[in-house]
């Protein structure tokens with residue numbers, strides 16, 4: 806079970822390792838491509854699916870719902886990268902993500918089952934990847950407003966608010 810701190814470190818290490826610019830908004834597709842993963846727009850039979858990752862012996866692919874807004878797609882790709890780094894390192898597998906999987910933002914100390922915990926970890930990873938701590942702290946000095954910060958980092962207002970709160974920047 807990875808702690809928030811350990812997950813933050815994994816996201817940070819991945820950004821350094823791939824060399825993708827993390828001083829401002831991060832491009833999660835560039836990170837995926839640096840890892841050799843392909844990212845595709847997809848039409849799912851179930852419109853409730855936002856994305857999935859499938860790791861096979863020959864290649865790993867991420868699919869995002871073609872109908873989602875760009876901000877939504879960015880978070881989905883980052884979330885799937887979280888599964889790749891945290892949950893698929895040992896071998897093949899796949900994760901299919903519906904809206905519910907992106908809502909797991911509760912206190913990790915609350916008892917909950919392993920699948921929800923896994924989704925929470927992927928969300929923490931996505932948050933840290935798209936909103937690197939140092940970049941957020943720097944931008945906050947100038948912008949100091951959740952709405953403006955969300956626009957700058959190209960994330961949802963909700964994702965930005967959670968991130969600012971987790972970094973202790975909100976009252």
Ligand SMILES: [Zn+2]
Pocket residue numbers: 884888900901902906924927
């Ligand atoms: Zn997931």
